[in-house]
Amino acid sequence: MIQVPLDHYSHRGWSMDHQGLPPVDVFMPVEPDVAVPFSALPAPSALRPSRPRKSPMAMPPVPQDGTISIAMVADALRRAAGTQPITLIRVPLGWSGEMGHFRDPLDYLGMDGGAGIGSGPGMAVGAALALRGTDRLPVLMTGDGDYLMGMTALWTAANAGVPLLTIVCNNRSFFNDELHQERVARDRDRPVQNRWIGQRIGDPDLDLAALARGLGPGGLRPTDSPSELDEVLARAVAAVRDGATVVVDVHVTPGYSAAMASGMTRSHEDQEGGQP
Ligand SMILES: Cc1ncc(C[n+]2csc(CCOP(=O)(O)OP(=O)(O)O)c2C)c(N)n1
Numbered sequence: 001m002i003q004v005p006l007d008h009y010s011h012r013g014w015s016m017d018h019q020g021l022p023p024v025d026v027f028m029p030v031e032p033d034v035a036v037p038f039s040a041l042p043a044p045s046a047l048r049p050s051r052p053r054k055s056p057m058a059m060p061p062v063p064q065d066g067t068i069s070i071a072m073v074a075d076a077l078r079r080a081a082g083t084q085p086i087t088l089i090r091v092p093l094g095w096s097g098e099m100g101h102f103r104d105p106l107d108y109l110g111m112d113g114g115a116g117i118g119s120g121p122g123m124a125v126g127a128a129l130a131l132r133g134t135d136r137l138p139v140l141m142t143g144d145g146d147y148l149m150g151m152t153a154l155w156t157a158a159n160a161g162v163p164l165l166t167i168v169c170n171n172r173s174f175f176n177d178e179l180h181q182e183r184v185a186r187d188r189d190r191p192v193q194n195r196w197i198g199q200r201i202g203d204p205d206l207d208l209a210a211l212a213r214g215l216g217p218g219g220l221r222p223t224d225s226p227s228e229l230d231e232v233l234a235r236a237v238a239a240v241r242d243g244a245t246v247v248v249d250v251h252v253t254p255g256y257s258a259a260m261a262s263g264m265t266r267s268h269e270d271q272e273g274g275q276p
């Protein structure tokens with residue numbers, strides 16, 4: 001196990017930002033792309049994917065109930081982009097590794113260093129500005145919570161003429177915290193079905209694309225229909241290629257990957273070694 005991080009520059013010992021330190025054999029405190037020349041990576045087919053844990057909450061790649069999953073959005077985005085390389089500036093928390101293979105350092109820019117919800121839109125505008133004039137399609141795939149806490153940054157993109165495609169994977173919830181509340185409910189023998197309280201963002205549902213239009217960017221009306229996805233994303237990609245800042249609001253099924261959901265909702269007693 002080789003770890004190639006610079007995380008320790010942003011962590012504080014007193015707050016234990018680092019959380020559990022992984023057991024590693026080799027620690028290389030440098031930028032990853034300095035440490036690993038891409039030619040040295042094994043071909044993707046040689047990498048054995050880890051087997052996801054089973055979780056009742058895991059979002060299936062293609063839901064059977066006619067709703068849209070994040071995996072379906074990722075597939076539709078690839079179809080809409082065609083041969084143009086995509087830079088995924090951010091991915092939503094429900095993203096899972098198998099939803100896309102990143103081969104070039106510009107394929108995916110990673111998360112922010114501090115895990116602050118609301119940082120996505122601002123960082124996306126900056127990244128899209130840096131990519132303006134290149135062959136890349138700059139795409140922010142974001143959760144509705146991250147979008148709502150920082151979306152006023154999109155005015156800057158409209159004002160400065162920065163092409164950017166924002167796809168809100170709108171599960172109508174701060175879903176991450178529904179899972180935290182579920183975990184605490186389990187630990188304290190409280191009703192798990194109350195986990196949504198204070199976290200759901202619905203009733204009434206928000207029109208996130210209309211909010212964007214109020215700031216200047218283009219916003220396509222919300223969609224929850226798998227059959228509309230291709231057409232909506234094709235229109236959005238065409239507009240971004242013409243230089244526009246565009247927001248697409250896609251209603252996705254709430255859920256995380258199996259590994260993430262089961263890790264977040266295990267009670268302390270369930271954890272291996274019983275560590276709190
Ligand atoms: C400024 C800030 N407030 C609160 C949190 C705690 N937090 C982490 S994830 C999350 C919910 C994110 O919602 P969304 O972007 O919609 O993603 P989802 O979990 O629904 O996929 C919250 C509130 C945080 N990380 N930063």
Ligand SMILES: [Mg+2]
Nearest residue numbers: 143144145173
């Ligand atoms: Mg959400």
